[in-house]
Amino acid sequence: MQPNSAMDAMYQEIILDHAKLRSGSDLSAEEAAETSYDAGCGQVHQLNPVCGDEITLRLSVDGNTVESIHWLGDGCSISMASASILAQEAKGMTVEELRTLIGQFREVMRSRGSMVADEEVLGDAAALGGVSKFPARVKCAMLAWVAAEGALAQASTP
Amino acid sequence: MDAVHESAPLDDAAVRRIRNDFPVLSQQMAGRDLIYLDSGATSQNPISVMEAEQEFYEQRNAAVHRGAHSLAAEATDAFEDARTTVAGFVGAGEDELFWTSNATAGLNLLAYSFSNASVGTVSAEAARFALGPGDEVVVTEMEHHANLIPWQELCRRTGATLKFIPVDDDGALRLEEAAVLIGPRTKVLAFTHASNVLGIINPVAVLVALAREVGALVVLDACQSAPHLPLDVKALDVDFAVFSGHKMLAPTGIGAVYGRAELLNAMPPFLTGGSMITTVTMEAAEYLPSPARFEAGTQPVSQAVALASAVDYLRETGMDRVHAWESTLGQRLVAGLSAIDGIRVLGPKPGVERTGLAAFHVEGVHAHDVGQYLDAQGIAVRVGHHCAQPLHRRLGLTASTRASTYLYNTTDEVDALLEAVAEIRPYFRVGTGKEQ
Numbered sequence: 042m043q044p045n046s047a048m049d050a051m052y053q054e055i056i057l058d059h060a061k062l063r064s065g066s067d068l069s070a071e072e073a074a075e076t077s078y079d080a081g082c083g084q085v086h087q088l089n090p091v092c093g094d095e096i097t098l099r100l101s102v103d104g105n106t107v108e109s110i111h112w113l114g115d116g117c118s119i120s121m122a123s124a125s126i127l128a129q130e131a132k133g134m135t136v137e138e139l140r141t142l143i144g145q146f147r148e149v150m151r152s153r154g155s156m157v158a159d160e161e162v163l164g165d166a167a168a169l170g171g172v173s174k175f176p177a178r179v180k181c182a183m184l185a186w187v188a189a190e191g192a193l194a195q196a197s198t199p
Numbered sequence: 200m201d202a203v204h205e206s207a208p209l210d211d212a213a214v215r216r217i218r219n220d221f222p223v224l225s226q227q228m229a230g231r232d233l234i235y236l237d238s239g240a241t242s243q244n245p246i247s248v249m250e251a252e253q254e255f256y257e258q259r260n261a262a263v264h265r266g267a268h269s270l271a272a273e274a275t276d277a278f279e280d281a282r283t284t285v286a287g288f289v290g291a292g293e294d295e296l297f298w299t300s301n302a303t304a305g306l307n308l309l310a311y312s313f314s315n316a317s318v319g320t321v322s323a324e325a326a327r328f329a330l331g332p333g334d335e336v337v338v339t340e341m342e343h344h345a346n347l348i349p350w351q352e353l354c355r356r357t358g359a360t361l362k363f364i365p366v367d368d369d370g371a372l373r374l375e376e377a378a379v380l381i382g383p384r385t386k387v388l389a390f391t392h393a394s395n396v397l398g399i400i401n402p403v404a405v406l407v408a409l410a411r412e413v414g415a416l417v418v419l420d421a422c423q424s425a426p427h428l429p430l431d432v433k434a435l436d437v438d439f440a441v442f443s444g445h446k447m448l449a450p451t452g453i454g455a456v457y458g459r460a461e462l463l464n465a466m467p468p469f470l471t472g473g474s475m476i477t478t479v480t481m482e483a484a485e486y487l488p489s490p491a492r493f494e495a496g497t498q499p500v501s502q503a504v505a506l507a508s509a510v511d512y513l514r515e516t517g518m519d520r521v522h523a524w525e526s527t528l529g530q531r532l533v534a535g536l537s538a539i540d541g542i543r544v545l546g547p548k549p550g551v552e553r554t555g556l557a558a559f560h561v562e563g564v565h566a567h568d569v570g571q572y573l574d575a576q577g578i579a580v581r582v583g584h585h586c587a588q589p590l591h592r593r594l595g596l597t598a599s600t601r602a603s604t605y606l607y608n609t610t611d612e613v614d615a616l617l618e619a620v621a622e623i624r625p626y627f628r629v630g631t632g633k634e635q
């Protein structure tokens with residue numbers, strides 16, 4: 042193989058690890074099919090029709106704190122790693138903090154490689170910064186985050 | 200063109216000369232020579248085709264069939280000569296081929312024409328195309344969405360029922376089931392000549408015989424055959440055949456439908472308007488015979504001229520030679536891919552006839568990641584469901600990676616792909632020994 046630094050920057054060790062780990066991917070097919078949830082719970086299904094990447098993400102808040110993210114999904118390493126990282130990072134954040142994080146993550150993803158992903162701000166999600174150089178893959182990285190944004194809105198509206 | 204009038208089988212040396220006619224292939228990608236293995240999606244144009252289109256605009260552009268001036272006559276001649284060339288290429292008469300924007304438009308046009316025969320008052324001769332409750336349309340499980348959804352919609356509009364011939368684990372049509380499915384209720388049998396995923400060439404004669412027994416109309420999707428093998432619609436005895444120019448060395452925006460003359464002159468048109476009528480009153484209109492009947496409005500004239508030029512190129516190269524070369528590449532692909540750990544090739548096993556393409560699954564690595572890895576090596580392939588979701592579902596997959604060759608691909612390019620594919624599972628740290 043010829044070295045390819047842009048690709049190697051996207052498929053970092055931590056990304057490939059998370060793609061296998063799939064932290065939080067313990068939502069059952071039955072739960073994913075449910076249409077009504079407890080108060081403080083939101084659930085969103087996202088599908089990328091181009092490549093078939095798919096996720097159903099359930100998020101629950103307790104008061105003002107994100108209690109948990111559980112998801113069921115299938116897709117490329119970027120979409121799966123991204124969901125795994127999100128599930129780990131979001132847990133324990135306040136609703137406002139998660140909302141801000143999603144916004145910052147989206148901004149980096151849309152930057153076409155012009156923004157440096159700051160680990161201080163994004164935590165492990167900074168490792169996904171390399172994806173922004175591949176416009177065709179940004180959707181993969183955003184899939185779980187878009188689902189979380191919707192689920193958060195549902196969960197935090199009384 | 201170097202390949203002209205040669206008759207020896209194509210080999211790498213001849214293909215290298217052919218490549219000189221395709222400027223897009225001589226560029227660098229990811230720091231190495233571009234390896235274009237996505238001709239099944241869209242093919243590249245030789246210089247002669249681009250020049251034919253440019254020459255038309257420089258010297259002959261005018262409204263066809265609509266003017267008395269000399270330039271219009273020249274444009275009309277160019278347009279009709281193009282039809283004669285392309286019709287001849289597939290064995291059709293010149294009144295039996297009309298233009299569409301692509302194969303998808305052609306298949307939809309047929310479905311809508313049948314639809315138009317199914318509603319309101321229609322002539323006795325148009326009634327043979329009518330469908331209603333109790334009638335059936337039969338397709339196959341391997342169809343491209345373009346040869347599936349128009350029939351789903353036709354059935355929804357008319358109350359007819361859609362049935363499909365299933366495939367076996369290697370993707371081959373289960374002909375014993377076809378013989379049961381195709382019966383007195385069958386009004387239309389629509390299937391692909393060559394699969395865009397499996398590389399299978401379907402047994403047209405067997406299927407046509409089943410359709411003939413019950414008087415069903417046969418629609419052939421020739422998108423993956425017209426560009427790659429000698430095609431004779433009369434010898435195949437199909438009623439309709441559809442193909443796209445951009446898959447056969449021509450620009451986008453042009454496709455064609457073949458129909459038996461007798462059928463085309465009886466079938467209601469889909470699009471109506473200018474250029475397709477004889478007498479028009481405020482109440483009604485009478486239509487021209489085929490092909491004008493199906494060419495309402497301004498046509499893709501320069502694209503038709505370019506497609507004819509592409510057909511000239513293919514014909515001069517020789518479709519037998521093209522087919523033989525691509526079979527060689529297809530076999531090299533399957534044999535090589537099958538020998539790599541963790542690679543599952545879809546479709547026929549090595550040694551069994553296939554076209555010059557192979558779709559495969561890399562165990563443990565998503566097709567999107569496979570495509571990304573190959574792109575970084577300068578290799579262009581298609582990843583996803585290739586517009587054949589039901590087929591992928593049947594094979595237990597949501598997506599696959601497809602390498603598809605054409606007359607300009609070399610064995611070196613196939614070997615470069617094989618080498619890169621062998622590196623993929625180790626790169627993503629899946630598979631024997633390297634798993635953590």
Ligand SMILES: Cc1ncc(COP(=O)(O)O)c(C=O)c1O
Pocket residue numbers: 239240301302303304343345346391393394395420422423443445586
């Ligand atoms: C078998 C088959 N049918 C139909 C089509 C549709 O062709 P187009 O997109 O040019 O209309 C394709 C191309 O992808 C194909 O491979």
